[in-house]
Amino acid sequence: MALDGPLSKAELSERLVPLDAKVKALEEEADALREEEHAERGREEDERMMLWRLETGLPEDLDALAPLQRRELYKSLDLTVVANRDKSLTLKWFSDVDLEVMRCQEEET
Secondary structure (H helix, E strand, O other): OOOOOOOOHHHHHHHHHHHHHHHHHHHHHHHHHHHHHHHHHHHHHHHHHHHHHHHHHOOOOHHHOOHHHHHHHHHHOOEEEEEOOOOEEEEEEOOOOEEEEEEOOOOOO
16 A cells, blocks of 8 residues: 555545454454353363362262162263163263263173
8 A cells, every 4th residue: 555645534534444344354353262262261161160070079989879879860960871772882971972882791690
């Protein structure tokens, strides 16, 4: 944008329009990135809090719990174990995200 001489207010305004649009687009992008970063921090904090609650709230020996107590604990954690036809187990926890797939071991008698 070279100047050949003094600009009138109209010419200056006309030259600033594209720059103002670029500035606005960059500000909107920066706002979106800040919001995304804030949301990510919130998710990380939620995860840390959830893990802390699990660590401090779980009984020492899950096997010592009665079946009903164990079911209530799993229910409170929103934990589901699905037995598949191929004898594998799928552990689902929060939003049906598969965390781990384990193979059942048939006990030999």
